[in-house]
Amino acid sequence: MTVALSGGEIAARLEERFPGSVVESGQDSLLVKSESLRAAAGFLKTAPGLEFDYLTAITGVDYYDYFEVVYQLTSIRHNHSLVVKARCYGRDNPALPSVVGLWKGADFQEREIYDLMGIRFEGHPNLKRIVLWDGFTGYPLRKDYL
Amino acid sequence: MVIKTEPFVVNIGPAHPSTHGVFRMRATLDGEVVLDIEPVFGYLHRGIEKLAEERTYTQIIPLTDRLDYLASMSNNLAYVLAVEKLAGIAVPERAEYLRVIMAELQRIASHLIGVGAFLNDCGAFMTPILYMIREREKILDLFEMVCGQRLTYNYMRIGGVSHDIPEEFLPALKKFVDSMPGFIDEYDQLLKENEILLARSKGVGILSREQAINISASGPVLRASGVKWDIRKVDPYSIYDRFGFEVPTGSAGDCYDRYRVRVEEMRQSVRILKQAVEKLPAGEVRSEVSHLVRPPAGEAYGHIEAPRGELGFYLVSDNSIAPYRFHVRAPSLLNLTALREMVVGWKVADVLAIFGSIDICMGEADR
Amino acid sequence: MSLFDPGLNLSAYYPGTLPPEWPGGYWIHWGVFVVIILAFVLLMAMGFIWLERREVGRFQARLGPNRVGPFGVLQPVADAIKVLTKEDIIPAKGDKLVYWLAPVVAFVPVLMVFAVVPFQDGALLADLNIGILYVVAISSVSVVGVFMAGWSSNNKYSLLGAMRAVSQLVSYEIPLGLSILGVVVLAGSLSLNSIVEAQHIPFILLQPLGFLIYMAAAAAEINRTPFDLLEADSEIVAGFHTEYSGMKFALFYLVEYCEVLAVSVIVTTLFLAGWKGPLLPPLLWFLIKVFGVFTVIVWVRATVPRLRVDQVMAFAWKCLLPLALINLLITGIQVLVWPEVLPWAVVFLNLAIMVVLILLWSKFFKLGGGRVEV
Numbered sequence: 072m073t074v075a076l077s078g079g080e081i082a083a084r085l086e087e088r089f090p091g092s093v094v095e096s097g098q099d100s101l102l103v104k105s106e107s108l109r110a111a112a113g114f115l116k117t118a119p120g121l122e123f124d125y126l127t128a129i130t131g132v133d134y135y136d137y138f139e140v141v142y143q144l145t146s147i148r149h150n151h152s153l154v155v156k157a158r159c160y161g162r163d164n165p166a167l168p169s170v171v172g173l174w175k176g177a178d179f180q181e182r183e184i185y186d187l188m189g190i191r192f193e194g195h196p197n198l199k200r201i202v203l204w205d206g207f208t209g210y211p212l213r214k215d216y217l
Numbered sequence: 218m219v220i221k222t223e224p225f226v227v228n229i230g231p232a233h234p235s236t237h238g239v240f241r242m243r244a245t246l247d248g249e250v251v252l253d254i255e256p257v258f259g260y261l262h263r264g265i266e267k268l269a270e271e272r273t274y275t276q277i278i279p280l281t282d283r284l285d286y287l288a289s290m291s292n293n294l295a296y297v298l299a300v301e302k303l304a305g306i307a308v309p310e311r312a313e314y315l316r317v318i319m320a321e322l323q324r325i326a327s328h329l330i331g332v333g334a335f336l337n338d339c340g341a342f343m344t345p346i347l348y349m350i351r352e353r354e355k356i357l358d359l360f361e362m363v364c365g366q367r368l369t370y371n372y373m374r375i376g377g378v379s380h381d382i383p384e385e386f387l388p389a390l391k392k393f394v395d396s397m398p399g400f401i402d403e404y405d406q407l408l409k410e411n412e413i414l415l416a417r418s419k420g421v422g423i424l425s426r427e428q429a430i431n432i433s434a435s436g437p438v439l440r441a442s443g444v445k446w447d448i449r450k451v452d453p454y455s456i457y458d459r460f461g462f463e464v465p466t467g468s469a470g471d472c473y474d475r476y477r478v479r480v481e482e483m484r485q486s487v488r489i490l491k492q493a494v495e496k497l498p499a500g501e502v503r504s505e506v507s508h509l510v511r512p513p514a515g516e517a518y519g520h521i522e523a524p525r526g527e528l529g530f531y532l533v534s535d536n537s538i539a540p541y542r543f544h545v546r547a548p549s550l551l552n553l554t555a556l557r558e559m560v561v562g563w564k565v566a567d568v569l570a571i572f573g574s575i576d577i578c579m580g581e582a583d584r
Numbered sequence: 585m586s587l588f589d590p591g592l593n594l595s596a597y598y599p600g601t602l603p604p605e606w607p608g609g610y611w612i613h614w615g616v617f618v619v620i621i622l623a624f625v626l627l628m629a630m631g632f633i634w635l636e637r638r639e640v641g642r643f644q645a646r647l648g649p650n651r652v653g654p655f656g657v658l659q660p661v662a663d664a665i666k667v668l669t670k671e672d673i674i675p676a677k678g679d680k681l682v683y684w685l686a687p688v689v690a691f692v693p694v695l696m697v698f699a700v701v702p703f704q705d706g707a708l709l710a711d712l713n714i715g716i717l718y719v720v721a722i723s724s725v726s727v728v729g730v731f732m733a734g735w736s737s738n739n740k741y742s743l744l745g746a747m748r749a750v751s752q753l754v755s756y757e758i759p760l761g762l763s764i765l766g767v768v769v770l771a772g773s774l775s776l777n778s779i780v781e782a783q784h785i786p787f788i789l790l791q792p793l794g795f796l797i798y799m800a801a802a803a804a805e806i807n808r809t810p811f812d813l814l815e816a817d818s819e820i821v822a823g824f825h826t827e828y829s830g831m832k833f834a835l836f837y838l839v840e841y842c843e844v845l846a847v848s849v850i851v852t853t854l855f856l857a858g859w860k861g862p863l864l865p866p867l868l869w870f871l872i873k874v875f876g877v878f879t880v881i882v883w884v885r886a887t888v889p890r891l892r893v894d895q896v897m898a899f900a901w902k903c904l905l906p907l908a909l910i911n912l913l914i915t916g917i918q919v920l921v922w923p924e925v926l927p928w929a930v931v932f933l934n935l936a937i938m939v940v941l942i943l944l945w946s947k948f949f950k951l952g953g954g955r956v957e958v
Contacts, residue, residue, distance in 0.1 A: 124431070127433065127520070127546065128529055128544070128546035141516075143546075147444060175428075175433075176551055179258075187267075248747075249744070339890065341890070344643060348644070351645050411888070413891055417891070564894065565893075566890070566893065569819055
């Protein structure tokens with residue numbers, strides 16, 4: 072059974088390493104500051120006992136006030152999982168650091184979120200539309216798009 | 218004499234016999250050798266994630282049929298599991314067994330097509346895939362018995378399945394389960410040591426263990442690289458913890474291993490089916506659930522081991538009758554991340570063999 | 585005396601070239617046989633198309649065409665009508681003249697092959713004393729047509745297919761020629777009619793290895809699986825004739841089947857004792873053998889996947905070529921040492937040699953690998 076790790080415990084470890092990186096933590100998820108996302112992700116991937124080597128999925132959710140990007144992390148070695156979230160504010164040019172450098176599996180998923188939700192991932196090597204064509208205006212998965 | 222050459226770009230697809238739907242690869246070639254490849258998606262994008270936000274939870278089930286149209290039952294199952302997780306709905310025992318039976322039948326049907334199409338991409342003149350289709354036909358007949366459909370089943374419901382199996386289903390299923398291992402053996406005998414198949418697939422398109430994990434590969438692609446990771450085992454959903462079965466893995470991570478893993482998985486699926494048919498209890502097949510499910514506000518990620526890999530549904534609910542956000546973690550899309558690394562440096566013919574060995578379904582990758 | 589003089593008796597100059605006792609001499613004989621050959625080739629090609637589709641249907645656990653006429657025998661006719669009424673499209677930026685000429689250039693040499701084929705004893709257009717050499721020379725001209733088609737289509741797939749065609753044909757000419765040489769050494773003649781006459785027992789028994797090499801090389805020459813690289817449907821989408829439609833496509837389609845017919849005919853003549861056989865009339869024997877060979881070719885097509893381009897080349901140069909040379913050497917020695925025929929001992933000896941050589945090569949010759957670091 073894949074153990075869903077509690078966000079609180081991980082948050083404590085993250086705070087210890089990168090003070091101020093965690094915004095809030097709950098039983099099933101962990102919200103990190105967007106500026107420290109990259110560092111936190113790197114820590115989660117390599118820290119002994121955690122080793123989240125497998126990025127299951129990335130999703131974006133539009134909550135009108137902010138966009139939330141949800142990272143489902145899994146460790147194949149320890150068979151546990153964690154949900155990490157990051158928020159970005161502003162509807163004109165929301166941006167988050169990319170995690171492609173850590174997990175290559177993020178490549179297409181970040182492009183998809185950029186395509187449909189309009190969140191830019193800084194540091195992504197090839198950030199362009201994936202399912203819609205170049206030149207399409209608007210971001211269909213946003214709640215204010217129709 | 219030095220001949221001046223220059224690389225040239227070939228569009229493989231979107232309309233190409235071997236791209237399994239409408240996938241396109243922009244390949245840069247130096248003669249026959251592939252220098253670079255850029256996958257282009259979106260030819261089958263229907264905006265299913267957006268459509269789902271406008272529909273009730275039950276109305277989304279037919280939409281999930283259209284994701285991976287070669288494994289609609291698995292899609293149904295993954296989606297209803299996610300909703301049940303979100304809303305906390307219990308499922309009757311008999312329905313759980315029926316779900317497992319359908320999911321495993323679907324896995325066999327999908328792997329048959331996957332293996333047959335892979336051999337077709339290797340250049341076999343339609344023979345393997347037609348033999349595969351002959352067997353798949355029996356599964357489709359079984360599905361037709363239970364839900365009247367042969368491709369888009371719409372069979373699972375939130376809290377069970379749409380209706381109980383007809384009387385003639387179980388004898389037919391038993392007959393199928395008894396005949397299937399013999400067929401797999403016969404087929405395996407023909408191809409396992411076929412010299413040309415070995416030459417074309419052994420050592421071709423190697424995906425190392427580390428790479429496979431790093432690119433979030435799943436399903437047979439991940440297991441062929443030697444990672445024993447099957448959601449049915451590591452995070453058992455439904456009632457998979459009650460069945461005995463093995464998780465076949467490969468060692469080299471090449472096309473041949475991916476093909477072998479699929480064949481072995483079919484055997485294991487038959488094993489699960491045998492046990493499920495024996496244990497199938499009587500009783501209700503659907504718990505009392507309103508057609509307008511209103512899950513409490515929150516979010517849930519439900520995932521299953523679909524034929525092509527980990528199929529996950531991420532649902533966000535705002536306590537209305539429609540999901541606030543509906544996201545599909547499509548194994549086909551993520552497995553394709555590996556494509557570029559696997560094909561660079563190989564010949565044009567290998568590109569299609571490797572692509573075939575990943576076994577994707579564009580309906581799911583583009584959504 | 586002019587060459588066009590109807591009374592010209594060329595056989596006086598080239599003994600054995602013509603049957604002089606035909607009334608009207610050379611020209612009537614020529615005219616009759618041209619008509620016979622054209623009818624034979626077109627009818628057989630149609631028959632082959634039908635037979636292949638039916639047989640492949642059986643191999644693939646389905647029925648095959650069975651709607652048009654009894655057992656679907658009229659299916660090729662229906663297909664021909666369909667394809668001939670289709671629009672003839674020429675790519676806008678293609679080379680129009682070359683594009684137009686390519687099917688003709690591919691088709692004519694294949695037809696010319698049949699000029700030297702004996703349908704029964706002495707029944708042939710021209711009993712050239714260099715018959716088999718002529719066949720090898722003429723049949724390799726087809727590739728020019730294929731290359732012209734690939735080049736003028738202005739399509740990258742077609743160009744890839746054309747490139748593959750040329751490299752493959754050039755490679756396979758050599759084992760093909762060498763395997764034929766074994767037969768020629770045994771028969772002591774290059775004339776196809778004399779080769780048939782020399783076969784007291786079919787040469788397939790005396791030349792089992794040569795037969796296999798010829799079949800493999802010929803499969804590559806006529807682009808049948810496992811060497812059908814230049815039209816590789818799943819890779820380069822029909823290769824050189826991707827852009828062709830209508831009549832021109834029909835011609836390429838016909839070329840494909842005429843080439844198969846040519847190979848079946850040549851194999852029958854060289855290795856299966858041509859028109860010879862007990863009881864039945866010679867022409868019937870000839871046809872039975874041709875259909876038998878064709879069935880084997882179809883069987884292979886329905887069974888095996890395709891090789892990759894470098895593997896196909898490696899197979900020609902590293903496997904077929906040395907084997908063909910060894911085969912020629914052994915045949916030469918046998919002919920020198922046992923000039924008086926001792927057929928049955930030699931048959932078993934050659935079978936044993938074939939088995940040993942093939943086993944040896946299968947041990948040392950491995951296909952696979954082939955990644956280029958970029």
